[in-house]
Amino acid sequence: MLREIRPAIVLLLVLTAITGLAYPLAMTAIAGAIFPAQAQGSLIEKDGKMVGSALIGQEFKDDKYFHGRPSATLAPDPNDSTKTVSAPYNAANSGGSNLGPTSKALADRLKEDVDKLKGENPNAAVPVDLVTTSASGLDPDISPEAAQFQVPRVAKARKISEDQLRQLVASNTQGRLLGLLGEPRVNVLALNLALDRASAK
Amino acid sequence: MTVIGWLQIILFCVIIVALTKPLGWYMTRVFNGERTFLSPVLRPIEAGIYWFSGVDERREQHWLTYTVSMLLFHVGGFLIIYGVMRLQAILPFNPAGQGAVAEDLSFNTAISFITNTNWQNYGGESTISYLVQMLGLTHQNFLSAATGIALAVALIRGFSRASVRTIGNFWVDVTRCTLYVLLPICVVYTLFLISQGMPQTLGDYVEATTLEGAKQTIAVGPVASQVAIKMLGTNGGGFFNANAAHPFENPTALSNFVQMLSIFALGAALTNVFGRMVGNQRQGWAILAVMGVLFVAGVAVTYWAEANGTSTMHALGLTGGNMEGKEVRFGIVASSLFAVITTAASCGAVNAMHDSFTALGGMIPLINMQLGEIIIGGVGAGLYGMLLFVVLAIFVAGLMVGRTPEYVGKKIEAREVKMAMLAILVLPLMYLGWTAVGVVYPAAVASMANAGPHGFTEVLYAFTSATGNNGSAFAGLTGNTFFYNLTLASAMFVGRFFMIVPAMAIAGSLASKKSIPPSAGTFPTTGGLFVGLVVGVILIIGGLTFFPALALGPIVEHLAMNAGNVF
Numbered sequence: 001m002l003r004e005i006r007p008a009i010v011l012l013l014v015l016t017a018i019t020g021l022a023y024p025l026a027m028t029a030i031a032g033a034i035f036p037a038q039a040q041g042s043l044i045e046k047d048g049k050m051v052g053s054a055l056i057g058q059e060f061k062d063d064k065y066f067h068g069r070p071s072a073t074l075a076p077d078p079n080d081s082t083k084t085v086s087a088p089y090n091a092a093n094s095g096g097s098n099l100g101p102t103s104k105a106l107a108d109r110l111k112e113d114v115d116k117l118k119g120e121n122p123n124a125a126v127p128v129d130l131v132t133t134s135a136s137g138l139d140p141d142i143s144p145e146a147a148q149f150q151v152p153r154v155a156k157a158r159k160i161s162e163d164q165l166r167q168l169v170a171s172n173t174q175g176r177l178l179g180l181l182g183e184p185r186v187n188v189l190a191l192n193l194a195l196d197r198a199s200a201k
Numbered sequence: 202m203t204v205i206g207w208l209q210i211i212l213f214c215v216i217i218v219a220l221t222k223p224l225g226w227y228m229t230r231v232f233n234g235e236r237t238f239l240s241p242v243l244r245p246i247e248a249g250i251y252w253f254s255g256v257d258e259r260r261e262q263h264w265l266t267y268t269v270s271m272l273l274f275h276v277g278g279f280l281i282i283y284g285v286m287r288l289q290a291i292l293p294f295n296p297a298g299q300g301a302v303a304e305d306l307s308f309n310t311a312i313s314f315i316t317n318t319n320w321q322n323y324g325g326e327s328t329i330s331y332l333v334q335m336l337g338l339t340h341q342n343f344l345s346a347a348t349g350i351a352l353a354v355a356l357i358r359g360f361s362r363a364s365v366r367t368i369g370n371f372w373v374d375v376t377r378c379t380l381y382v383l384l385p386i387c388v389v390y391t392l393f394l395i396s397q398g399m400p401q402t403l404g405d406y407v408e409a410t411t412l413e414g415a416k417q418t419i420a421v422g423p424v425a426s427q428v429a430i431k432m433l434g435t436n437g438g439g440f441f442n443a444n445a446a447h448p449f450e451n452p453t454a455l456s457n458f459v460q461m462l463s464i465f466a467l468g469a470a471l472t473n474v475f476g477r478m479v480g481n482q483r484q485g486w487a488i489l490a491v492m493g494v495l496f497v498a499g500v501a502v503t504y505w506a507e508a509n510g511t512s513t514m515h516a517l518g519l520t521g522g523n524m525e526g527k528e529v530r531f532g533i534v535a536s537s538l539f540a541v542i543t544t545a546a547s548c549g550a551v552n553a554m555h556d557s558f559t560a561l562g563g564m565i566p567l568i569n570m571q572l573g574e575i576i577i578g579g580v581g582a583g584l585y586g587m588l589l590f591v592v593l594a595i596f597v598a599g600l601m602v603g604r605t606p607e608y609v610g611k612k613i614e615a616r617e618v619k620m621a622m623l624a625i626l627v628l629p630l631m632y633l634g635w636t637a638v639g640v641v642y643p644a645a646v647a648s649m650a651n652a653g654p655h656g657f658t659e660v661l662y663a664f665t666s667a668t669g670n671n672g673s674a675f676a677g678l679t680g681n682t683f684f685y686n687l688t689l690a691s692a693m694f695v696g697r698f699f700m701i702v703p704a705m706a707i708a709g710s711l712a713s714k715k716s717i718p719p720s721a722g723t724f725p726t727t728g729g730l731f732v733g734l735v736v737g738v739i740l741i742i743g744g745l746t747f748f749p750a751l752a753l754g755p756i757v758e759h760l761a762m763n764a765g766n767v768f
Contacts, residue, residue: 007255010254016336027426031392031425050410052409055398060412093326094442097554107767134529138443140448143521
């Protein structure tokens with residue numbers, strides 16, 4: 001058995017160096033060369049300023065923007081570091097609500113959000129993704145129905161015609177891959193950037 | 202449920218079956234020490250590693266030496282992870298300036314990664330540095346996976362060899378698995394993931410100003426290289442807190458689909474390796490069929506339950522299924538499928554929050570783990586877990602006809618059955634025992650996030666996941682407490698090694714036996730009758746063990762939900 005001690009130490013260190021350092025560092029170097037934009041996090045700049053990542057959702061509260069899904073991410077409480085406070089779309093601490101199907105807190109939150117949205121657009125059914133928190137709290141997408149649902153509000157705030165907005169939503173809708181994989185979706189940040197461009201004209 | 206949803210599920214199954222044979226062929230060559238198309242490049246590196254480490258690749262080991270080597274290897278792995286976590290504040294590659302990780306959390310994480318569990322009590326982007334992610338976690342993602350595969354191959358050798366004392370050389374099996382199987386696939390896979398939008402950078406977290414003018418700090422890092430092995434090696438420990446639900450850890454529907462395939466690919470291929478090594482591929486297909494039956498049944502239930510939604514949602518007129526804790530780009534079907542896959546295998550990565558699943562939708566992942574993660578299972582661990590059940594099923598069949606049971610030419614006798622029972626019984630002892638403590642000990646009760654039966658399920662899920670070395674969670678439970686860090690670590694340790702040692706004892710015992718040719722009285726182990734028998738034994742043993750616990754958790758919650766109760 002004693003002769004197994006040497007490989008237990010040396011082989012472990014060699015394989016650790018290969019898989020724990022050489023491999024990730026080599027992949028980082030290659031990625032920087034062939035997929036630089038993706039490797040950095042698909043970042044978006046506007047007028048020379050960093051506005052976010054195409055893949056990471058951000059919080060929209062203003063009526064003139066399309067809103068993303070509710071987010072349950074947290075941040076440390078600035079007054080007491082042992083506690084946390086709600087911090088929607090905190091991209092440095094991802095996570096979901098983890099509320100279960102019989103949670104009273106979830107039932108109350110759903111009811112409140114549904115009532116609020118019904119007030120905003122009484123003519124359409126409330127899309128489920130617009131009142132449920134995502135798993136990561138950073139979901140960049142909403143369903144096409146959820147985007148269409150918000151059209152009357154945005155149209156009013158921007159004083160643009162609803163038809164123009166519906167077209168904008170349609171052109172920012174991504175379908176399933178090969179018509180099969182995934183779900184149809186609208187990237188909220190991309191849609192709002194397009195919206196700002198359309199309004200600026 | 203939709204037609205397009207089922208088409209995605211069927212496509213997944215078809216591709217896995219199609220990959221099984223070629224991957225099995227390649228892996229058999231690797232573990233038999235034969236030449237492969239990568240040998241011209243890798244053979245000199247491999248030989249150099251043996252020379253440098255003092256490994257004689259022609260010297261084979263007795264099962265006990267093999268097992269001790271494996272354990273020594275893990276002691277070292279533990280020390281490396283614990284060390285870099287405690288010292289990360291003074292080590293390089295720490296742009297976010299993370300401080301030293303606490304003792305109990307470092308201990309839990311180190312045990313978690315050497316046991317291939319990758320339970321996340323740590324918070325990924327909010328707790329640990331890039332160096333820990335790479336040197337601590339990525340390396341053990343490789344080595345714990347390679348260990349699992351090596352052990353499965355050693356057990357297969359027990360079945361396929363006759364009248365010998367040795368079952369292979371652990372150092373050679375681990376090295377070859379890492380160099381020839383895991384690394385080459387990961388290199389290609391990493392590049393694919395980056396092309397889909399997964400970051401791979403050592404740069405600082407990005408400071409952005411959102412369109413509405415708020416500040417947003419975006420965590421990035423060397424994500425893709427870790428995610429590749431995290432999925433392929435059924436490790437499952439996330440780079441980010443939200444794991445594969447995080448848009449950077451799973452950017453597109455395609456990255457999600459390929460991640461699901463990569464969880465099952467090697468585990469499924471090992472059934473073919475088994476068939477090839479024992480000289481009849483149909484033996485492997487029969488085992489894959491047992492896994493397939495249980496898998497499809499689980500997918501159907503979870504998909505149905507999640508598509509159905511909850512009664513709270515119905516009351517508010519919300520349709521479209523239970524989207525709480527799910528991402529839009531995956532939707533109901535890809536989230537449900539992922540949940541069943543990740544718990545059938547001992548992966549534990551999640552692309553949706555299992556805690557927010559419906560009661561029945563979340564019960565299937567729980568059952569998958571409680572059955573011992575033998576439906577494909579962890580790389581290696583799934584196959585040796587399944588073979589333990591096969592030993593038991595063969596024993597039951599032998600009792601029914603009054604003959605000494607035999608399997609692939611080996612007599613299954615008292616020693617094998619005792620060892621198989623020991624391994625199978627130690628799992629419920631851990632997860633049921635600790636759950637009983639967890640629901641009464643005050644410091645543990647405070648960790649539950651949900652009230653009512655769902656809180657009980659959170660605790661049961663945690664210990665089941667730890668014992669099964671899965672690592673997924675009902676993540677509302679606050680696991681980063683002194684109580685949970687230590688108890689979960691003990692569950693992970695026992696769940697891994699108390700299964701491995703009996704399995705290796707069986708391997709040694711079988712290898713030393715004579716091989717007997719099949720006769721007219723041999724129970725055929727390649728047909729539907731055998732598949733049905735094994736499925737039956739798995740469900741009966743599983744059902745008797747954990748049905749009472751399920752009745753207290755998800756089943757009562759489902760009934761409460763339908764009655765309109767909330768807690």
